[in-house]
Amino acid sequence: MAPDQDDAIHPAPDARRMLLSLPQAVILLAPGQKISMANPAAEQFLGQSQRRLLGRSLVDVVALDDERLMQRVYESDAPITARQVDAHVLGQGSRRVDIATTPVMDAPGWMMVTLGDSATVEPLGQSMPGDGDGRLRGPEVLAHEIKNPLAGIRGAAQLLARKVEGSDRALTMLIADEVDRIAKLIDQMQTLSRRTADPVEPCNLHETIRRASTILAAAGGAKEEGRTRIEEEFDPSLPPVLGSAHGLVQVLINLLSNAREATQGVENSRIIVRTRFVSGLQLHATDRGKAVRLPIEVRVSDNGPGVDPSVRDQIFEPFVTSKKTGQGLGLALVRKLMRDMNGRITHDRDEAGGWTHFRLHLPMASSGGSGRTRRKSAPDALNGQDL
Incomplete structure (x- = not known):
């Protein structure tokens, strides 16, 4: 018919x-x-x-x-x-x-x-039937099923690149780059849904900041020339902080990268990373039932135009972004990593001075040094007013 x-x-x-x-x-x-x-x-x-x-x-x-x-x-x-x-x-x-x-x-x-x-609607990372019997949870299953064909697509693009020339080769590279971008997005989603946090231990804060700066510079390669220089205002007397060195590097790379993007094209652009000791700031961690003092502050500041006012109150929520090409996961991941370390992140804008500030507040490692500990990831472990 x-x-x-x-x-x-x-x-x-x-x-x-x-x-x-x-x-x-x-x-x-x-x-x-x-x-x-x-x-x-x-x-x-x-x-x-x-x-x-x-x-x-x-x-x-x-x-x-x-x-x-x-x-x-x-x-x-x-x-x-x-x-x-x-x-x-x-x-x-x-x-x-x-x-x-x-x-x-x-x-x-x-x-x-x-x-x-x-x-x-089950939130990201919600338990699925069978969680207790060793099977993978929902996000991990989804990531696994997506990453397998992505690897095949990337491999096929690389093989094809060997057989073509000129503009066709550029298209194969575009395919590989987009596959890498999707894979990175999946990794971020997995991190946001992960329940077990990285171990925390005493960390040298200034070494961590410089490591993040070095990684960011290396990733920029030839494009690094002409980028805004990162200025340091460190308090050398600060003691070690209690956190995950890997997690802190991720947090700082994200914040410094955002600052670089924000100052692109700005005349006399500046990015300043400042560390200092602040007294009196506490955080209530409900999963442990006790107050955690956060006396160490890292402030990442830039004199770019700042976050769009329409999204300032939601910038740490997933999929909220003012960037035309952003996915809105970077700052959500930063907040989760800070929470996993019993830390806190805040954002404020100094309109008069033209500065945007992101502040990390971290616990100080005890003088006794209890060694490495692993804590349960607690996305909702903070009280209502803390980020």
Whole structure:
């Protein structure tokens, strides 16, 4: 039977019927943020019939507690997803939800909104059935299944590069580079979901900073010339910190690399790494049930334009970025590594002086030196106000 005859006998359902059939809660917004349609799943999610929802403003039905985030999500003309956000739902009070908005193609002003309960979505790294019997967890399984074909693609690209010339060779190199980029992204995702942290031990902070600077310079190669020089303002009297040398290097490479990018093209650009002793700062680590003092501070400062104000409050969350080509995982990984060391990271902007500061606060190694210890990774081990 010809395809056109088959289509005549079994015509494709229209878009409205498909929306009504979706198990996800979907709302269609007309220009002006007015609800034009709500599928049955949305009626159930909101506890309101479509008849009562039609014509209402979306913000009257689902109001996010964070007004700045609500403005970004509801008024942006680009697809936006926000997860685990607190909201006030009409007739239900406070509720933690996931919300995604998508403009309707070729229909200016029209928007589709998808809603879900955060509790129904397993967070990255959540245990899967069989975790206790030695089998791999979800993220590890996914990484394994993706990395195997990636290795094959990269190998095929390298073999092909030997047989082609000119612009074709450049394309094979592009394939290999993109495979490497995807593999790096998977590694970052695995690190974010990993439950066991690296061992902590006394570390020489200044040696760690210089090692990160050296690695960053080596990675830049010939491009290093003309880059902003990293200035050091070290307190030589500081004692060793308690942390993971490998983790600290990763943290500092990320922060210094971001500072380099931020100062690119800035006249009289500067990057300063400063270390000092600060008294009185404490952190409550709930998994140990005791306060941990964080008297050692590392400050990475640059005089670039700073983080986009619209994302400053969420820069340590996964997939939040102001970079056009960024994935938004770098600072999320930095925060996790700091938490694994019972440390803390904060960010602030000095608008008057034109400086952006990232501050690392670390525990001091005890004079007795209890040796290497391994602690359980605790992404939520800090109290609400600590990062």
